[in-house]
Amino acid sequence: ALKSAQQVLLSVGVEAGPSKSRSFSVGNRQGQQVQNLVNLLCGSLVEQLEWFTRHKSNDGEWGTLSEHTECFVASIECLSACLAACGPFLTDAPRTLIDSATKTLLAACPTMKMCSMHDPCSVYKAVLKLGTQACTTSWPDGAASSLGPELRVCADELLATKSCDGLADAAYSARRLCDMLDAPRVPAFTLVTRTSQLPPATTTDA
Numbered sequence: 001a002l003k004s005a006q007q008v009l010l011s012v013g014v015e016a017g018p019s020k021s022r023s024f025s026v027g028n029r030q031g032q033q034v035q036n037l038v039n040l041l042c043g044s045l046v047e048q049l050e051w052f053t054r055h056k057s058n059d060g061e062w063g064t065l066s067e068h069t070e071c072f073v074a075s076i077e078c079l080s081a082c083l084a085a086c087g088p089f090l091t092d093a094p095r096t097l098i099d100s101a102t103k104t105l106l107a108a109c110p111t112m113k114m115c116s117m118h119d120p121c122s123v124y125k126a127v128l129k130l131g132t133q134a135c136t137t138s139w140p141d142g143a144a145s146s147l148g149p150e151l152r153v154c155a156d157e158l159l160a161t162k163s164c165d166g167l168a169d170a171a172y173s174a175r176r177l178c179d180m181l182d183a184p185r186v187p188a189f190t191l192v193t194r195t196s197q198l199p200p201a202t203t204t205d206a
Contacts, residue, residue, distance in 0.1 A: 121164035
């Protein structure tokens with residue numbers, strides 16, 4: 001179900017509609033559906049994170065270790081899709097919830113026990129992708145996310161303590177993004193655009 005929701009978000013997207021607030025939001029029905037999905041995903045992530053923290057081999061709960069890990073990764077990737085497809089149109093409430101969940105995951109990711117997960121590398125890369133998506137998606141009022149320091153710390157700690165296929169690439173990409181955010185560039189004084197009409201010729205008496 002989570003993977004299906006992710007594919008729908010990335011394939012169909014959302015329609016922007018006017019909002020009574022200072023920004024734009026998705027249409028009323030779509031906005032409520034997206035907010036419900038964000039609530040479900042963040043609740044699932046908190047539940048799964050708590051399960052991995054206290055996991056024991058025979059705790060009597062549902063599913064295998066592989067199924068728990070797959071559900072965890074699917075929730076993270078679906079939340080990334082929500083930001084990618086709906087990011088600038090989300091209202092403050094779901095965006096605050098997403099950033100709060102992302103901050104919690106970035107802080108907990110480097111200290112997760114690899115033995116408590118079936119495929120820890122997939123979890124690490126999914127968390128880095130979510131953090132990167134949050135940092136590159138503006139808030140409804142145009143403000144940037146403040147998760148850059150948390151993303152840098154998470155990437156640095158994963159590089160120093162973990163080793164698995166593809167993790168270094170994701171971690172270095174996250175660090176380069178943080179470098180870019182820490183060094184803002186001066187905007188260009190002149191914007192060059194294409195036009196189908198030639199500018200008027202300037203003539204003089206000479």
